[in-house]
Amino acid sequence: MGSSRDYSDPKYTAWRKRVFRRDRWRCRMPGCAGTERRLNAHHIKRWASHPELRYVVANGLSLCLTCHERVTGREEEFEATFSALAAPAGGDFRLSILMGRHARPQN
DSSP states (O other): OOSSOOTTOHHHHHHHHHHHHHTTTSOOSTTOOOOOOOEEEEESSOTTTOGGGTTOGGGEEEEEHHHHHHHTTOHHHHHHHHHHHHSOTTOOHHHHHHHHHTSOOOO
16 A cells, blocks of 8 residues: 555554544544544554554544644654653553654754
8 A cells, every 4th residue: 555545444444443442532632622523533653654653553643623734744743742642551662662763863
């Protein structure tokens, strides 16, 4: 599969549902009033750049449509915050290593 997404793909649909369930069907953006009901499953590490993380639940975060539009194109600014919010309780050492391997190098 290339960088385009098939939103009806059962694997993608299952990933979205797992992200929403983990986030209790609420926008996780800090400071969001949470009044908008329409949720998007946002990839913390970009879909096109990190195919190996496309279906990793900890690489996803539930955002309302308004918040999702605010971060689109600015994902790197929010990556550290979103990664912390999406981390499993108690942390997952294997996931930390995987996500760390795909972190953007610091200048």
